[in-house]
Amino acid sequence: MSTDAKPEPFEVHYDGLRDEQGLIPAFGPVRLDDQGHIIMSREEQRARAEAAVRMLKVIEQRPDDDPPGTEEEFMRNYDENHPHRPQFQGYY
Numbered sequence: 001m002s003t004d005a006k007p008e009p010f011e012v013h014y015d016g017l018r019d020e021q022g023l024i025p026a027f028g029p030v031r032l033d034d035q036g037h038i039i040m041s042r043e044e045q046r047a048r049a050e051a052a053v054r055m056l057k058v059i060e061q062r063p064d065d066d067p068p069g070t071e072e073e074f075m076r077n078y079d080e081n082h083p084h085r086p087q088f089q090g091y092y
Contacts, residue, residue: 010044019058025051 016030027048031039040048075088 010041010047012047017058018052018056021054024054026059027051 004057008038011028012025013028015026017024017026025047033039075092079086079088
């Protein structure tokens, strides 16, 4: 965090994702100073981290109902579109 830029109050909205605690906060893009450094208070860091953990727990509980072959198709298509740096060769 830059020492000359003060964090402003951060905005929270809700996308409808919920867990046992209720709606999970969603955040917009982080604010940057003129040099491109993130401007974020400790309170915002904590709130974003807690929301991320809650969101990952909810996602983990969702059923994996993708059709068979979806992951392989994704990996193959990704590599075809990134021939200079394929990421998934050998996995499909």
